Amino acid sequence: MTYTLDKLKKKLALPESLQIKFPPAEIEADLAIPCFREDPKKIARKIKGLKLPLIEEIKIEGRYVNLILNKNLLAKQVLSDIEKSGDKYGWAKDGKKILIEYSSPNIAKPMHIGHLRNNVIGHSLEKIYEARGNKVTSINHIGDWGTQFGKLILAWQKWGPKPITTENLYKLYVRINKQTAKNKKLEQEARDTFTKLEKGDKKLLKIWERFKNHSIKEFKKTYKEFDINFDLWLGESFYQEAAEKIIKEALKKGVASKEEDGVIVVDLEKHKLPSYILQKADGSTLYAGRDLAAAKWRLQKYKPTKILYVVGHEQELYFKQIFKTLELLGYDSSKLEHVNYNLITIGGKRASTRAGRTVFLDEVIKEALRHTKNNKIIGLGAVVYNTLSQKRNRAIDFDWKKILNLEGNSAPYIQYGYVRAQSILKKAGKKKVDGKIVIETEREVRLIKLMAHYPEIIKQAQLLNEPHLIASYLNDLTQEFNRFYNSDPVLAANDSSKVKTRLLIVSGVAKIIKNGLVLLGIKTPKKM
Numbered sequence: 001m002t003y004t005l006d007k008l009k010k011k012l013a014l015p016e017s018l019q020i021k022f023p024p025a026e027i028e029a030d031l032a033i034p035c036f037r038e039d040p041k042k043i044a045r046k047i048k049g050l051k052l053p054l055i056e057e058i059k060i061e062g063r064y065v066n067l068i069l070n071k072n073l074l075a076k077q078v079l080s081d082i083e084k085s086g087d088k089y090g091w092a093k094d095g096k097k098i099l100i101e102y103s104s105p106n107i108a109k110p111m112h113i114g115h116l117r118n119n120v121i122g123h124s125l126e127k128i129y130e131a132r133g134n135k136v137t138s139i140n141h142i143g144d145w146g147t148q149f150g151k152l153i154l155a156w157q158k159w160g161p162k163p164i165t166t167e168n169l170y171k172l173y174v175r176i177n178k179q180t181a182k183n184k185k186l187e188q189e190a191r192d193t194f195t196k197l198e199k200g201d202k203k204l205l206k207i208w209e210r211f212k213n214h215s216i217k218e219f220k221k222t223y224k225e226f227d228i229n230f231d232l233w234l235g236e237s238f239y240q241e242a243a244e245k246i247i248k249e250a251l252k253k254g255v256a257s258k259e260e261d262g263v264i265v266v267d268l269e270k271h272k273l274p275s276y277i278l279q280k281a282d283g284s285t286l287y288a289g290r291d292l293a294a295a296k297w298r299l300q301k302y303k304p305t306k307i308l309y310v311v312g313h314e315q316e317l318y319f320k321q322i323f324k325t326l327e328l329l330g331y332d333s334s335k336l337e338h339v340n341y342n343l344i345t346i347g348g349k350r351a352s353t354r355a356g357r358t359v360f361l362d363e364v365i366k367e368a369l370r371h372t373k374n375n376k377i378i379g380l381g382a383v384v385y386n387t388l389s390q391k392r393n394r395a396i397d398f399d400w401k402k403i404l405n406l407e408g409n410s411a412p413y414i415q416y417g418y419v420r421a422q423s424i425l426k427k428a429g430k431k432k433v434d435g436k437i438v439i440e441t442e443r444e445v446r447l448i449k450l451m452a453h454y455p456e457i458i459k460q461a462q463l464l465n466e467p468h469l470i471a472s473y474l475n476d477l478t479q480e481f482n483r484f485y486n487s488d489p490v491l492a493a494n495d496s497s498k499v500k501t502r503l504l505i506v507s508g509v510a511k512i513i514k515n516g517l518v519l520l521g522i523k524t525p526k527k528m
């Protein structure tokens, strides 16, 4: 039996309304049941009546029923569970269909540190949902449509053509944005170019396609470094026609209306959200229209239980508007969830590609490799871990020292724990050790308890869409493992039961670290 709180709750036959928790470290108990509406005495009596060998002591403290478990039994259960499930310890069989959209960069612009945060969160969620037994489809909703491409094509025609490189495209992009900001006529020209593109102008489409192919080729190189693979690559352009259709649908259903000047607007005032423009007067579609169409398409084609949108928090209000509009159109928007995350700032300031103040993702990769003498597993592991070690809602200030940190609370620190565990196991070889599982020391107890928590950690990480929980768990586990390793001899222990128990602990920790890092999108090295 995997030790999750749900299963324990069933075993203890607790009423639905009661929760069971792992208490904080300062509480001397293994499990806590807060009883705010029930009588704790009654609950305690009921549990006592079950006479479960695993429950050693029941204590009532205020409104809490605290349980102390039999450590040897707990250890036996957890260790045998890990041995049985191996690399899949803590996994579940949820069996739901989930779509996860993430990354979604705009073509003709290199990915930057903001995308780093997006990519690693999305990738990790993909793994976490899979570990929970879901069928996950990952989607890259490439930004390949919109006025900005009118701008870029125009710039290319004016100041190009040069060989298509990411650098050239980026320079053109920065240059045209500077110019259009102060030149209304040029701005209009760019809009007209996009309208022409949307109407299917062959020449413009050809240029656009070249930009797009180049960018996608470059993106793929970057994703490969992180082992990221998308099941679907569908750019916004894919939804152009569907966007036109859903705009008509919105007009017909009275969700949108056409203003005198020809602009189509969705009025959300009644729903306490700002109104927004769905289509411009010149008939060109907008980001929002394409998102409505994409959501409808995804819901109808995949019939998923959930669609996650991993997108930065600056689009929070925007997604509220989109989800509300879909609801008004009669689609099940309760399935859609915006998984947002805070900024990565530079020197406390918001990074901006347009202003040229940013760090590109490829620079980060290059620097990480240089810093670790080309060791991808360690270098990129450090970058990924550092990004995931913060909660999503916390801003991260970009700091080369921090992102390349190889010491405590870092991927290399955890990877090193794994390598140490492996070397003990290797030394033990195939030596058969007999004996019972016996838990004696404080450090063993703490490790066993942590190991027992792992399935619940994965579950919570999924529930809250928070890979950070796994990152900080692995750090705690490694720390505790190092303490254990430094004080409790494994192979030199003085009786065979101890050797056996400790070897099982070491092997369990190694399996959890390896598997936990996989869920973060990080690999484990063979040696360090």
Ligand code: ARG
Pocket (backbone or CB within 6 Å): 101, 104, 105, 106, 141, 142, 143, 291, 309, 311
């Ligand atoms: N390409 C957009 C950007 O870079 C992000 C797309 C987010 N996803 C979506 N379905 N709107 O800002």
